[in-house]
Amino acid sequence: xxxxxxxxxxxxxxxxxxxxxxxxxxxxxxxxxxxxxxxxxxxxxxxxxxxxxxxxxxxxxxxxxxxxxxxxxxxxxxxxxxxxxxxxxxxxxxxxxxxxxxxxxxxxxxxxxxxxxxxxxxxxxxxxxxxxxxxxxxxxxxxxxxxxxxxxxxxxxxxxxxxxxxxxxxxxxxxxxxxxxxxxxxxxxxxxxxxxxxxxxxxxxxxxxxxxxxxxxxxxxxxxxxxxxxxxxxxxxxxxxxxxxxxxxxxxxxxxxxxxxxxxxxxxxxxxxxxxxxxxxxxxxxxxxxxxxxxxxxxxxxxxxxxxxxxxxxxxxxxxxxxxxxxxxxxxxxxxxxxxxxxxxxxxxxxxxxxxxxxxxxxxxxxxxxxxxxxxxxxxxxxx
Ligand code: ADP
Numbered sequence: 001x002x003x004x005x006x007x008x009x010x011x012x013x014x015x016x017x018x019x020x021x022x023x024x025x026x027x028x029x030x031x032x033x034x035x036x037x038x039x040x041x042x043x044x045x046x047x048x049x050x051x052x053x054x055x056x057x058x059x060x061x062x063x064x065x066x067x068x069x070x071x072x073x074x075x076x077x078x079x080x081x082x083x084x085x086x087x088x089x090x091x092x093x094x095x096x097x098x099x100x101x102x103x104x105x106x107x108x109x110x111x112x113x114x115x116x117x118x119x120x121x122x123x124x125x126x127x128x129x130x131x132x133x134x135x136x137x138x139x140x141x142x143x144x145x146x147x148x149x150x151x152x153x154x155x156x157x158x159x160x161x162x163x164x165x166x167x168x169x170x171x172x173x174x175x176x177x178x179x180x181x182x183x184x185x186x187x188x189x190x191x192x193x194x195x196x197x198x199x200x201x202x203x204x205x206x207x208x209x210x211x212x213x214x215x216x217x218x219x220x221x222x223x224x225x226x227x228x229x230x231x232x233x234x235x236x237x238x239x240x241x242x243x244x245x246x247x248x249x250x251x252x253x254x255x256x257x258x259x260x261x262x263x264x265x266x267x268x269x270x271x272x273x274x275x276x277x278x279x280x281x282x283x284x285x286x287x288x289x290x291x292x293x294x295x296x297x298x299x300x301x302x303x304x305x306x307x308x309x310x311x312x313x314x315x316x317x318x319x320x321x322x323x324x325x326x327x328x329x330x331x332x333x334x335x336x337x338x339x340x341x342x343x344x345x346x347x348x349x350x351x352x353x354x355x356x357x358x359x360x361x362x363x364x365x366x367x368x369x370x371x372x373x374x375x376x377x378x379x380x381x382x383x384x
Contacts, residue, residue: 178216
């Protein structure tokens with residue numbers, strides 16, 4: 001019997017799941033956190049947690065080997081026929097998943113400078129999987145692919161034209177999540193899916209996407225995964241002049257600025273307490289409240305921007321860890337948006353119902369849990 005393995009290799013984590021060749025319910029899901037000397041592996045099936053096998057978790061290859069050893073019992077006689085990889089950057093050429101071969105690996109390696117914190121780890125995951133499953137098809141699923149056909153005005157920066165030609169563009173990310181949510185919306189509310197939908201993926205990484213008739217027309221994320229909304233530790237939209245100031249006046253190096261913008265900013269930077277929305281919601285500190293206020297305000301601004309990109313809005317969909325779970329944040333984002341026809345039914349919102357707008361509201365507001373792994377598994381299945 002054959003099976004599909006999905007891999008999502010980040011800088012210090014490796015998320016994975018195993019699917020059968022048919023059906024949308026994974027046999028196993030799991031994660032290695034903190035790859036390195038203090039790595040931790042957790043695994044679960046539909047019936048609960050499994051005790052992982054002993055093994056090294058010091059790098060991506062070791063982590064994958066330990067994951068496979070741990071999966072052995074659950075996999076029984078199933079062979080991995082295809083491995084689907086989340087790849088953050090597909091550059092200009094890929095608007096859909098692609099079979100991995102040496103040429104594609106070279107292309108993806110050349111894109112490393114565009115996503116230096118993510119792409120090298122995605123490639124490490126691909127190499128580890130090729131070594132572990134030489135017979136299996138390997139498939140790349142790109143976070144940029146869903147956004148590949150933005151109109152020029154949402155694809156460019158107002159820089160000298162040569163930079164656009166060199167690929168300095170607004171790529172947009174979180175595409176696997178938007179792909180999943182758009183398809184789900186087409187199943188549960190086909191009329192809305194054919195209209196103008198703003199999707200808010202609010203997790204530790206956060207962005208919004210304007211989806212018109214199932215196609216992405218704008219994203220809050222741009223050249224890198226830093227732009228747009230403030231995130232757990234990333235700054236979101238930032239005046240380029242601030243980066244110049246940090247270099248020229250504060251004497252910071254490019255590496256120091258990178259570390260600050262990616263890992264010490266956002267909710268963590270503003271609050272000085274945590275990157276975790278739950279912790280901030282529980283805190284009495286005024287800095288925690290201010291961090292949340294900023295998050296809410298920027299989210300409201302971006303819903304407006306997404307609506308402007310589509311000439312209006314028929315639906316707003318919340319997703320991601322914060323969007324799926326925090327009724328308070330959803331209600332606060334929607335609070336000052338009656339002018340856009342957005343009005344929440346508080347009791348539905350508190351119940352995390354699928355539709356949380358009031359009966360009379362002009363714009364439908366929904367909560368749709370995302371499932372990036374399933375998008376990867378379905379794409380990989382097509383190549384098996
Ligand atoms: P990632 O981008 O790493 O996939 P997630 O989508 O898992 O992140 O989202 C993580 C965020 O979701 C964290 O800020 C976490 O605090 C927040 N979150 C999860 N559950 C809740 C909840 N019940 N209330 C508020 N925030 C929540």
